[in-house]
Amino acid sequence: DAGITQSPRHKVTETGTPVTLRCHQTENHRYMYWYRQDPGHGLRLIHYSYGVKDTDKGEVSDGYSVSRSKTEDFLLTLESATSSQTSVYFCAISEIPTGGASYEQYFGPGTRLTVT
Amino acid sequence: GQQVMQIPQYQHVQEGEDFTTYCNSSTTLSNIQWYKQRPGGHPVFLIQLVKSGEVKKQKRLTFQFGEAKKNSSLHITATQTTDVGTYFCAAISGTYKYIFGTGTRLKVLA
Numbered sequence: 290d291a292g293i294t295q296s297p298r299h300k301v302t303e304t305g306t307p308v309t310l311r312c313h314q315t316e317n318h319r320y321m322y323w324y325r326q327d328p329g330h331g332l333r334l335i336h337y338s339y340g341v342k343d344t345d346k347g348e349v350s351d352g353y354s355v356s357r358s359k360t361e362d363f364l365l366t367l368e369s370a371t372s373s374q375t376s377v378y379f380c381a382i383s384e385i386p387t388g389g390a391s392y393e394q395y396f397g398p399g400t401r402l403t404v405t
Numbered sequence: 406g407q408q409v410m411q412i413p414q415y416q417h418v419q420e421g422e423d424f425t426t427y428c429n430s431s432t433t434l435s436n437i438q439w440y441k442q443r444p445g446g447h448p449v450f451l452i453q454l455v456k457s458g459e460v461k462k463q464k465r466l467t468f469q470f471g472e473a474k475k476n477s478s479l480h481i482t483a484t485q486t487t488d489v490g491t492y493f494c495a496a497i498s499g500t501y502k503y504i505f506g507t508g509t510r511l512k513v514l515a
Contacts, residue, residue, distance in 0.1 A: 329507065331505045
């Protein structure tokens with residue numbers, strides 16, 4: 290497996306509290322992603338980053354913000370958690386190899402977040 | 406925006422039976438990827454298809470990319486209990502943004 294860790298792995302929090310999830314990689318890959326996974330919805334992109342301090346919104350970005358101050362770390366923040374944000378969150382990384390078309394994503398182990 | 410539909414949502418098969426999942430896009434795709442997620446695990450990359458009409462095999466798994474590059478399929482021959490999991494297709498949007506299908510959850514009954 291690629292060197293990707295997520296912390297925490299499990300978290301229970303109350304509605305209205307801020308929450309930050311961390312993704313850390315040791316692969317020096319340029320691209321990093323945050324997804325949420327919910328039954329019946331598959332994997333939905335929240336935010337992604339194409340370089341240090343370069344981020345953009347995905348399809349379900351409302352209520353989430355991200356930061357990337359170093360290549361290896363990508364933080365996802367829920368400013369004020371709501372019950373609809375209860376989900377499993379996956380971080381992923383990818384790279385575009387020189388001369389190649391293959392740029393598969395490598396996923397972290399996931400963070401299970403419950404908002405009560 | 407670009408959408409990727411995947412069917413069926415669930416499939417239960419007896420061990421030894423075949424299984425197929427289909428992925429359909431509303432737009433022409435540059436390429437498509439397939440991932441497998443075991444229960445309680447994270448998605449793991451299986452393969453990427455790039456060319457129109459491309460067919461690739463990995464042991465009992467056969468992947469196809471449609472001629473019009475708008476659909477793809479994954480076929481598993483003679484399923485085994487180790488094939489249990491959810492299979493996702495993913496379309497590349499732009500250079501580095503991925504749109505995932507909703508997934509097909511496969512259960513194999515021994």
